Amino acid sequence: MSEDSRISPDLAERMARATPQSAALGLRAVSAGRDWAIMAVPWRADLVGDPESGVIAGGVVTTLLDQTCGLAVSSRAHAEGRLTGLATLDLRIDYMRGAEPGKDIFARAHCYRLTRSIGFVRAAAYEVDEADPVATAQAAFALTPASSVPSRS
Amino acid sequence: MSDDHARRLAALLERVPYMGFLGMRAELAGDEMTAVLPFAPKLIGNTVLPALHGGVIGAFLEMTAVCQLWLHAPEKRLPRTIDVTIEYLRSGRPVTTYARADVRKVGRRIANVHVEAWQDSRDKPVAALRGHFMLADAIGAGE
Numbered sequence: 001m002s003e004d005s006r007i008s009p010d011l012a013e014r015m016a017r018a019t020p021q022s023a024a025l026g027l028r029a030v031s032a033g034r035d036w037a038i039m040a041v042p043w044r045a046d047l048v049g050d051p052e053s054g055v056i057a058g059g060v061v062t063t064l065l066d067q068t069c070g071l072a073v074s075s076r077a078h079a080e081g082r083l084t085g086l087a088t089l090d091l092r093i094d095y096m097r098g099a100e101p102g103k104d105i106f107a108r109a110h111c112y113r114l115t116r117s118i119g120f121v122r123a124a125a126y127e128v129d130e131a132d133p134v135a136t137a138q139a140a141f142a143l144t145p146a147s148s149v150p151s152r153s
Numbered sequence: 154m155s156d157d158h159a160r161r162l163a164a165l166l167e168r169v170p171y172m173g174f175l176g177m178r179a180e181l182a183g184d185e186m187t188a189v190l191p192f193a194p195k196l197i198g199n200t201v202l203p204a205l206h207g208g209v210i211g212a213f214l215e216m217t218a219v220c221q222l223w224l225h226a227p228e229k230r231l232p233r234t235i236d237v238t239i240e241y242l243r244s245g246r247p248v249t250t251y252a253r254a255d256v257r258k259v260g261r262r263i264a265n266v267h268v269e270a271w272q273d274s275r276d277k278p279v280a281a282l283r284g285h286f287m288l289a290d291a292i293g294a295g296e
Contacts, residue, residue, distance in 0.1 A: 021206035024174075024195040048170040050231055057171035058234045059212020066208040067198075085199075088207040092238045 022067055025060060029071060034079040035111045037071035039064060040104050054101035058135075061099065064107045065123050065137040066091055072109035073119035073141045080114070085144040089118070092138045099134045103127040109137075117143050161227045162186070162220065169231075172216055175209065179220055186224060188217040190250040197247065205245030210270060214239060214252055214282035218266040221254035222286055229289035232264065237284035245279045248272050262291035 025047070030038040041047075041056075041064045049057025070086050077084045099105050108130055109123035119141040124133040159181045166172045166179060175196070178189045190196075190213045198206025215237055222232045252270040268282040 019200065019206060020195045020197040021209055022198070046170045046174050050233075051168050051170065052230060057169075057212065058215055058237075059171060059175070059208070062211040062215065062237075062239075063206060063208025066206070066211065085201075087244065088239075088241045090238065090240045091207070091211060092236070093211075094236045095234050098233075 019067075021063065025063060027064060027067055030106065032071060032075045035072060035076040035114075036109060037068055037075050038106060038108045039068040039071060040106045042104050043099075043102050048101075050098070053098060055098035056101070056105065058093075058095060061095075061105060061107075061125050061135050062091070062093060064105060065093060065109070065125055065135065066139070068107040068109040069111075069121040069123050069137065069139045070141060072111040072121050072123070073114065073143075076111040076114045076119065077143065082143075086119070087142045087144050089140040089142050093135050094137075095135045096133055099125075100127050105134060106130075119143065158224060158227065162224065165220065165223065165227070171212075175213060175216070177213060177216060184224070186217075186221050186254070188213065188220065188252045188254075190252070192247050192249055194247075199244075202244055203247050205247065205250065207239075207241055207245075210241070210245050210250070210280045211237070211239040211282065213250065214268045214270055214280060215284065217252040217268050217270075218254045218282065218284055218286060221256060222259075222264055222266065222288070225256075225259070226289060232286040232288050235263065235285040235287055237282055240281045241279075242281065243277065243279045245270075246272060250279065251275075259288070262288055264288055 047060045107125045111121050113120040121139045123137040125135045126133045180187045196209045254268045257265045264286045269278045270280045271278045
């Protein structure tokens with residue numbers, strides 16, 4: 001993570017907070033570069049998906065991964081001087097294990113390819129070590145007219 | 154499926170905090186469950202369109218699959234998600250969303266489920282999910 005953060009903290013913060021759902025979850029942008037982004041979500045009792053174990057719901061991880069993948073695509077588009085809105089085309093998530101109760105979950109997404117109309121992204125969600133992920137994801141985003149910046153679906 | 158199932162399903166929705174966070178409900182007609190996600194402003198992911206957050210739609214589809222599987226064995230723990238693929242077909246407008254799950258296969262340890270979500274019209278789905286789920290019996294038993 002030695003790259004400079006080329007997306008302004010202001011834009012990252014706006015991307016993180018612009019949507020009511022990300023605000024409701026307490027999502028925050030941690031850092032972002034020319035084709036990547038890191039976001040986090042805090043563990044909260046009202047987000048638990050399995051009351052027996054206290055593990056946070058998979059749906060929270062889904063939203064974190066979707067949002068972080070979107071931020072990675074936006075960062076890359078921004079770095080290339082393109083203003084665009086985004087719509088998720090598809091999102092594939094593999095759940096390796098339950099997240100540890102009480103810990104923040106981070107997601108790191110890399111937009112490894114951006115064409116004229118599509119952004120391709122890989123991501124992982126983890127508490128501490130990206131090499132020991134809670135979940136991994138693969139997503140494709142359609143770039144939409146810039147009128148929908150900075151929000152996204 | 155009986156009134157008993159309906160009561161247990163309602164109790165499950167209350168017991169799982171995240172389902173309460175989403176505001177998710179479910180209706181039973183025989184053994185067919187329809188999950189219902191009433192619109193709430195906090196579910197919005199795009200304020201310009203406006204549209205529901207893609208993560209919320211994905212989460213709702215996943216919870217629908219989990220609830221439908223759980224109905225087969227409601228005395229057991231919730232199934233655990235192994236993987237999901239979510240396809241976004243239309244933007245989710247700020248109205249009530251519905252979903253139904255189709256359990257394609259239940260094996261000894263793993264089930265395959267397809268789920269579709271729609272709003273005004275069932276033949277215009279907003280999103281679809283295909284996923285694999287670890288059944289309660291297999292969780293923690295040499296999975």
